[in-house]
Structures are given as structure tokens and as C-alpha cells.
Amino acid sequence: MPDTETRKPFRPGEEGEGGERTTRVYRQKDDYDRGMPYDPSAFPPFAVTVDLVVLTVRSHALCTLVVRRGEEPFQGRWALPGGFVRDDEDLGAAAARELAEETGLRAHDPSAPSPDNGAHLEQLATYGAPGRDPRMRVVSVAHLALAPDLPAPRPGGDANSVRWAPVEKLLDQAWATDPGSPDALAFDHAQILSDGVERARSKIEYSSLATAFCPPEFTVGELRRVYEAVWGVTLDPRNFHRKVTGTPGFLVPTGGTTTRQGGRPAQLFRAGGATLLNPPMLRPEV
Amino acid sequence: MPDTETRKPFRPGEEGEGGERTTRVYRQKDDYDRGMPYDPSAFPPFAVTVDLVVLTVRSHALCTLVVRRGEEPFQGRWALPGGFVRDDEDLGAAAARELAEETGLRAHDPSAPSPDNGAHLEQLATYGAPGRDPRMRVVSVAHLALAPDLPAPRPGGDANSVRWAPVEKLLDQAWATDPGSPDALAFDHAQILSDGVERARSKIEYSSLATAFCPPEFTVGELRRVYEAVWGVTLDPRNFHRKVTGTPGFLVPTGGTTTRQGGRPAQLFRAGGATLLNPPMLRPEV
DNA sequence: AAAATAGTGTCTTTGAGACAGTATACT
DNA sequence: AGTATACTGTCTCAAAGACACTATTTT
Numbered sequence: 001m002p003d004t005e006t007r008k009p010f011r012p013g014e015e016g017e018g019g020e021r022t023t024r025v026y027r028q029k030d031d032y033d034r035g036m037p038y039d040p041s042a043f044p045p046f047a048v049t050v051d052l053v054v055l056t057v058r059s060h061a062l063c064t065l066v067v068r069r070g071e072e073p074f075q076g077r078w079a080l081p082g083g084f085v086r087d088d089e090d091l092g093a094a095a096a097r098e099l100a101e102e103t104g105l106r107a108h109d110p111s112a113p114s115p116d117n118g119a120h121l122e123q124l125a126t127y128g129a130p131g132r133d134p135r136m137r138v139v140s141v142a143h144l145a146l147a148p149d150l151p152a153p154r155p156g157g158d159a160n161s162v163r164w165a166p167v168e169k170l171l172d173q174a175w176a177t178d179p180g181s182p183d184a185l186a187f188d189h190a191q192i193l194s195d196g197v198e199r200a201r202s203k204i205e206y207s208s209l210a211t212a213f214c215p216p217e218f219t220v221g222e223l224r225r226v227y228e229a230v231w232g233v234t235l236d237p238r239n240f241h242r243k244v245t246g247t248p249g250f251l252v253p254t255g256g257t258t259t260r261q262g263g264r265p266a267q268l269f270r271a272g273g274a275t276l277l278n279p280p281m282l283r284p285e286v
Numbered sequence: 287m288p289d290t291e292t293r294k295p296f297r298p299g300e301e302g303e304g305g306e307r308t309t310r311v312y313r314q315k316d317d318y319d320r321g322m323p324y325d326p327s328a329f330p331p332f333a334v335t336v337d338l339v340v341l342t343v344r345s346h347a348l349c350t351l352v353v354r355r356g357e358e359p360f361q362g363r364w365a366l367p368g369g370f371v372r373d374d375e376d377l378g379a380a381a382a383r384e385l386a387e388e389t390g391l392r393a394h395d396p397s398a399p400s401p402d403n404g405a406h407l408e409q410l411a412t413y414g415a416p417g418r419d420p421r422m423r424v425v426s427v428a429h430l431a432l433a434p435d436l437p438a439p440r441p442g443g444d445a446n447s448v449r450w451a452p453v454e455k456l457l458d459q460a461w462a463t464d465p466g467s468p469d470a471l472a473f474d475h476a477q478i479l480s481d482g483v484e485r486a487r488s489k490i491e492y493s494s495l496a497t498a499f500c501p502p503e504f505t506v507g508e509l510r511r512v513y514e515a516v517w518g519v520t521l522d523p524r525n526f527h528r529k530v531t532g533t534p535g536f537l538v539p540t541g542g543t544t545t546r547q548g549g550r551p552a553q554l555f556r557a558g559g560a561t562l563l564n565p566p567m568l569r570p571e572v
Numbered sequence: 573a574a575a576a577t578a579g580t581g582t583c584t585t586t587g588a589g590a591c592a593g594t595a596t597a598c599t
Numbered sequence: 600a601g602t603a604t605a606c607t608g609t610c611t612c613a614a615a616g617a618c619a620c621t622a623t624t625t626t
Contacts, residue, residue, distance in 0.1 A: 044373040048332045048414070048425050087330040087423070091414040126412040126427045128334070128377040137373070139334050139425065141412045221577070239616065241579065246614095263577025264623035279614070282565075507604070525589060527606065532587095549604025550596035565587070 047138045050095045051082035051189070053124060053196030054103065054145040057213050057229045061166045062200075064193060065102065066185070068161035073134050074186035078165065080193065082140065095143035096121060102162065105147055108212075119147040120212035124196050132188050144196045146212035167197055168232070201230055206280035208250050211271035217254055219266035220244060233284050243281060249274030333424045336381045337368035337475070339410060339482030340389065340431040343499050343515045347452045348486075350479060351388065352471070354447035359420050360472030364451065366479065368426065381407060381429035388448065391433055394498075405433040406498040410482050418474050430482045432498035453483055454518070487516055492566035494536050497557035503540055505552035506530060519570050529567060535560030 054065040066078040081102045085094040096107035099121060108118035121143060128139035173183045174190030184190060204210040204227065211218070213226045224240045227233075244250055251269040259265040340351040352364040367388045371380040382393035385407060394404035407429060414425035459469045460476030470476065490496040490513065497504070499512045510526045513519075530536055537555040545551040 043333050043370065046332045046334045046371075046425075048330075048334070085330065085332075085414070085425075088416050090416060091412060091425070123411055125409055126377060128371070128427070130374050130376060139332075139371075139377070139427075141414070141425075219578085236616070236618085237577080238579075238581095238618080242581095243615080245579095259577090259624065261577065262625060263575085264579080266578055278571075279568075282615085284616095285564075505605085522589070522591085523604080524591080524606075524608095528608095529588085531606095545597060545604090547604065548598060549602085550606080552605055568588085570589095 048085045049140045051080045051140045051142045056147045063164040077186040079186035080189045121145045142192045217268045334371045335426045337366045337426045337428045342433045349450040363472040365472035366475045407431045428478045503554045
């Protein structure tokens with residue numbers, strides 16, 4: 001949503017000053033068909049933004065990044081970070097830029113199997129109901145980012161207030177209270193968050209994506225606590241250990257051990273090359 | 287993509303004549319932040335379209351609906367159907383409208399568990415790379431539609447040429463030939479088609495969506511041939527029968543039988559209420 | 573010693589894959 | 600009769616769930 005554009009004001013011509021737009025301007029619909037210049041007002045006026053569902057696991061709870069809105073509408077309410085897509089920018093690039101501005105995280109290019117510590121970033125869905133922003137017609141391409149637990153939300157950019165909020169409380173409030181409640185998320189962000197959380201919950205079943213919530217090196221117990229936090233369940237540590245260590249390419253031992261959880265020292269692993277888990281790690285039934 | 291807008295010209299103010307736009311117009315970015323009118327040219331000029339990947343199974347092959355472009359760019363090339371999102375229209379509504387114009391199919395509201403013969407329609411992904419349409423910046427929200435085998439592609443609307451094309455050939459051409467080949471799909475539609483096909487292939491694994499390819503009443507053998515066509519494999523008829531009839535809520539016997547495939551008469555079923563298959567019907571390994 | 577976490581092993585049940593065999597139509 | 604499709608049953612193997620037991624640390 002458009003919500004957060006106030007924190008990232010769009011500056012026309014910022015990286016292509018002087019009207020040298022790559023996109024040409026046409027006069028009319030019929031002229032457009034013939035490849036001739038046209039009047040942009042002949043098309044419905046759309047603004048295109050990206051919104052981010054940034055998820056992490058903090059103290060055994062799934063949390064998402066929210067920013068407090070400084071302006072109307074929804075002034076003082078929490079919202080997902082986001083901003084305008086620029087003139088010469090692809091949608092994924094806009095999302096990666098917003099993520100970096102908000103958290104300092106580099107986005108992990110999904111095509112390159114990079115072993116770096118970049119965050120996972122993928123497109124989630126697009127929201128464009130006519131009334132979702134009361135000011136104008138805004139189409140928002142929501143993205144989902146998964147990150148390890150970060151030191152602290154760094155108030156970079158022009159966001160006046162940023163924090164990690166537990167997803168469960170946020171969604172409980174969204175459904176329990178009326179949309180006008182000051183606790184509810186701005187715009188349709190509760191729906192976007194809900195869709196993002198469901199995507200993450202289902203995707204860690206059949207992919208190795210849960211490692212995106214972990215630091216570069218982690219133990220089996222830490223990975224299990226990620227699954228438990230994201231799904232909101234408890235898993236049998238023994239069966240979990242057998243499953244993840246028995247899936248080829250999922251985990252690679254680094255040789256080191258750690259005792260940061262107390263108890264017997266645990267082997268350290270890093271994410272293996274496998275991206276798809278077959279057979280999948282199924283969520284326990286309800 | 288914007289490709290097909292020529293077939294569905296956008297008529298400004300068509301359903302809200304006389305400048306009574308619901309979306310207000312603002313003067314500048316800073317003014318926008320304060321809720322004041324602004325100049326739309328202060329934002330990057332985006333056109334928003336919907337494109338459709340309409341899939342069906344015809345004569346044991348997965349096919350998709352393509353239309354021939356009458357204008358530049360990509361004149362004479364095949365493209366996915368699509369068109370502009372209107373001023374007061376939600377994204378899904380725009381996709382449903384295009385689907386009805388192109389095929390006469392009513393879209394099946396995913397929220398309502400309707401037993402009607404509407405087609406399944408869901409959002410797929412959004413494509414917005416700056417250069418994807420050489421004329422202007424266009425963001426396309428692609429949708430995926432699944433339909434039973436239709437009588438014949440009805441050349442409704444203003445499409446001059448419409449046909450069902452086998453997906454396999456279309457994608458083979460897209461990757462084998464250079465993008466400038468006259469057999470290749472226009473714009474980035476090969477990518478969109480590929481993403482849509484992969485979505486369908488994976489989604490029939492864990493949902494009852496394969497029934498969307500079938501008429502209201504169908505046999506187990508017909509449903510199996512749907513899986514075989516979509517996945518491009520052959521399945522053991524006996525194990526398949528055991529699996530689908532043993533999954534509660536997947537299939538409901540109607541009492542009738544048919545012999546339209548030759549051989550022993552088969553029981554007729556309709557889709558049950560279950561939408562998620564648990565455990566899933568896994569694709570055979572490669 | 574007690575408690576906490578890590579890791580291995582064993583038993584049972586579920587379900588997928590392979591395939592034998594029977595039933596009922598059409599040619 | 601021969602063939603095509605529909606349907607049932609049986610055997611085997613892979614993997615998930617439940618849970619006993621051992622190992623190594625901190626308090």
C-alpha cells in the first residue's frame with residue numbers, strides 16, 4: 001500500500017533527471033494502439049507501490065516489521081513498510097531497495113544460489129481494490145522477506161518509528177477489533193500480513209526456506225524452534241532431528257559445535273544446496 | 287502485459303462518465319502526504335493491466351488460450367489475453383471480466399464454495415520490468431484460470447484471432463528459439479505462461495483443483511487423464527483410483543454411470559467440498 | 573545431584589508403488 | 600473371442616509418530 005510513501009517521498013526524475021523518461025508518453029487510447037503519443041489521463045491514473053511483509057523469529061515468536069504512520073490517513077496507526085516503485089525500477093528491485101532502507105539487509109537474489117547472509121525476498125501478491133487508499137487509486141505489489149533475528153530495528157530512512165511486532169497479536173487484533181480500532185493495521189495491511197504469514201507457514205513445509213530465519217551457522221534445535229514459532233506448535237525434537245539430518249542437501253555440518261542453548265553441545269550446520277524438500281516436512285494436524 | 291489492450295480499448299469514464307472519478311487527484315508528492323490534491327505527473331506514469339493464463343485439457347494435452355496481435359509491437363505474434371484495469375474495478379474483477387469477454391466463462395468466486403460450473407480464477411503474479419512493453423511503463427497482474435474443455439474458442443469481444451495452443455509446444459518454442467522468432471509469444475508472456483503452468487502443476491498436488499478441468503460430472507478415469515496431461519506423465523490407474531476415492535471429501539458419487547470412454551461403465555462423480563488434499567497427491571519423480 | 577539440551581534406536585502405523593486378478597462394456 | 604476400461608485386493612517398502620535410552624553440558 002501507499003501508506004508508507006510518506007516515509008520515502010518519490011522524487012520525480014530522481015535518477016533520470018530532465019524529463020528523459022524511458023517510457024514514452026502517448027496521446028490517446030487509439031493512438032496508443034498505433035504506437036503514437038497519447039495523453040496519460042486517458043488511462044486510469046494508477047500509483048504503484050511495494051509493501052513488505054518482513055518476518056523474523058524473536059524470542060520464540062514470529063514477528064513482523066511495522067512502522068508508525070505520521071500522516072493521514074491512518075495517522076498514528078501501524079503499517080507495513082513500503083513505498084513507490086520508481087520510474088526505471090523493476091518491482092523486485094523496488095522491494096529490495098525498501099528492505100535495505102528499512103533494515104539494512106541485502107536482498108538475496110533467488111536466482112543466484114548465493115551463500116551470503118542476504119535475506120530471502122519473493123513476491124507475495126498484488127492488492128488493488130479501488131477504495132483501499134482513500135486518497136487515490138493505488139496498486140501495491142506486496143513482497144515477503146524472511147530474515148534472521150536482527151540486532152535491533154534500525155530507524156533508517158525517514159521512518160519515525162519502527163518495531164518488530166508479534167504476528168499473532170497483530171492478527172488477533174485485526175480480526176477481533178473493528179477496522180477503525182487504533183490497534184488495527186492501516187489500510188488492508190492486516191490482509192497482506194495474513195497472506196504473507198500463510199505463505200511462509202506453507203512454504204517451509206516443502207522447501208528449505210526455514211534456514212532463512214537462522215544465522216549462517218545454526219543448530220538443529222535452533223532450526224526446530226524456527227518451525228515451532230512459525231507454525232505455533234511444538235515438535236518432537238527426536239523425530240525432527242532424524243528428519244532434517246536425513247534429508248540430503250538440507251543441512252551441511254560445519255564441524256563446529258556450540259552450547260549457546262545450554263545442555264550438551266550441539267553440532268553446527270549451515271544451509272545445504274537443496275531448496276526443495278522431498279518428502280516435505282508436514283505441519284502437524286490441528 | 288499491455289499487449290492485448292488493443293482488443294479491449296479503455297474508454298475513459300465508461301462507467302462513471304463526466305469526470306466523477308472516485309479516486310481523487312493530488313497536486314504533488316508533498317501535498318499527497320498531507321492529503322491534498324496533486325499532479326499525477328509527479329508520480330511515475332503507470333498503466334495497470336491484467337493478463338490471463340487460461341488452461342484447459344484438450345485431447346490429452348494441456349492447452350492455453352492465446353490471441354493473435356493485430357498491432358505493433360509484436361504484430362502478428364501470439365499473446366495471452368488481457369486488458370486494462372478500469373478506474374473503479376478491483377484486480378480480480380478485471381480478470382473475471384476479461385475471462386468472460388474472451389471465453390464466456392463466469393469466474394468462480396474462490397470465497398464462495400459454489401457448485402456452479404464457473405471457472406477457477408486466482409491471481410498468479412505481477413510483472414513490471416521497465417522495458418517489458420516498449421511503448422510505456424506497464425505493470426501487469428497476471429491471473430490463472432482453469433476451465434473444462436470448451437466447445438470452441440468463441441471469438442467474442444474484439445479479438446480477431448483466438449485459439450487453444452498446446453502448452454508444451456509453446457514453451458519449447460519460447461526457450462529454443464530466439465525471442466524475436468515469430469513463433470515466440472509476445473512480450474514476457476512466455477515467462478508468465480511458464481509460471482502459470484508451474485502453479486497449476488504444483489497446485490493440483492495438494493488441492494482438489496484438478497476437478498476445475500473437468501465437467502460438472504466426471505469419472506475417475508477422466509480425472510486421471512487430467513493429472514496425466516497437466517503433469518505430462520502416466521499414472522497407475524489402480525493406485526490413482528484408490529487414492530482419489532479414498533480421500534474424504536474429494537469426490538462425491540452422483541449415482542450415475544457412463545460409458546463414454548468405452549469399456550466397462552464408470553461411476554460418475556462430482557467435486558466434493560474438500561479443497562485441500564491431505565495427504566497430497568504427489569507427482570512422480572523425474 | 574538435578575535439569576536441560578543433544579543425539580540414537582526401536583516399534584507401530586500409514587500410505588505409496590508395483591502388480592495380480594475380476595467385472596463389464598464395445599468391436 | 601479379443602480388447603479396452605473399471606475396479607478390488609495383496610504385497611512390500613518408505614517414512615512419520617510415539618517414545619525409551621544414552622551423552623554432555625550448566626546450575
